[in-house]
Amino acid sequence: MNLTLSELEASGWIDHKTRAVFIEFIVYNPNCNLFSVVVLLAEFTAWGKVDTSVKATTVRLLYTTTWSYIVLGFQIIFVLITFYYFFKEMRKVLLLGSGYFKMFWNVVDLCVCMLSLAEIGVTLYTSYLLVDFNRPHHKTTQPYSKYHQATSWYTIKTYVLGCLVCLATLKLLKLCLFNKFVERGAKVTKMAARPLCGFMLIFAIVFSSFAMLAFLLLGDSLEGYSSYISTMQTMLQMMLGSFDYYRVEGAHWILGPTMLFAFLFFFNFIIILMFLAILDEAYHSVKGEERLNGKSMNRKIADLASKRLENLLKTRNSSNDSKCIQGVPDTEEEKCDFSTLNNIAPLSRNGGEQQAEEGIYGKRHIESSHKRRSFFDLVCGRRSEKRSSNYEIRLLHYRPTSDVEARDCATCSDRYLEYAPEQTSTETRL
Known part of the structure; x- marks a missing residue:
């Protein structure tokens, strides 16, 4: 490098009129397939000072490894998906017209499609610039220019x-609107949009006035206030609590601290409280609307989905559900002969029920207000008369004698249930 500079100086390229010297070189690491394009700049000012800067861009440009080809496959899939959704959005635009742009999420989807197309275009152009460098025998007249162009476009690709x-991640909010907190936050933002626009106007005016004051007071003394843009950046950091008080005091021992305290007091105790008050008012308005209107459609869909999922994961005992239809007893107590049920006919209220009880249970049940219910009425949950909660329901198993009776539960409607008084609690035996 020293020899090159000496040659440039000897040939008259570098003299007292030179204002900048650029040194460019490229480094390639084949182990990890990385290019580094480095630019060293030495700039000479009018009063003889030399400002130096270094710019190094490291990129991976070639497809040489197995993983690189896997990435290439995913890129092809990305291209296909992008074109599919782009034509889908264009179809929506043609169908809805100007109404398409009235919905926020439609605009976000369109921006995602456009950025995806831009990403595809930049990637293809970068590959086009480097297609000749895959051939080692190929010689170019400008070996460095294409690499610089490629790295520049690679940087643009990173920005895109x-x-x-960012936009694709924001679309997750659309999927999370079924959550009540996310939905409430979206409603609060929508309701507070106009007040926040007015607040941002006030914030911009007040912040610009303090930035101008700081630039005029401290611009010739402190580096952070040397330009108006750097002054605004420094004051934004000051709002977050990052500032050097002693340097400000040393630059101007009266106006510097006065400006600093006035800025912090006004923004931390007035502007920020105004912002929080706007959000608080919008939040309470949204909660009031929710109490009046009830659950929104998204909340109802979320509740329905949660119930369906709960029913899907809930374990059920299918044998107990089909026991009444199949009539298969499980215990020794239930394995008794109910053939006498076929001989039970509708009898009188006083004598007939006692005979039926003796035929079924082998003993007489003394009760004052027992009622008869059919099997069909019990299954369907119909109760024409109220019964006391201290009754024990004994469901008599009936074994169908034909396929027709097994398919039709109505054939069981002639079978009756007996209610026996119980002193403790209600128990159902199936």
């Missing part, structure tokens, strides 16, 4: 990809 990922 960052915006694309």
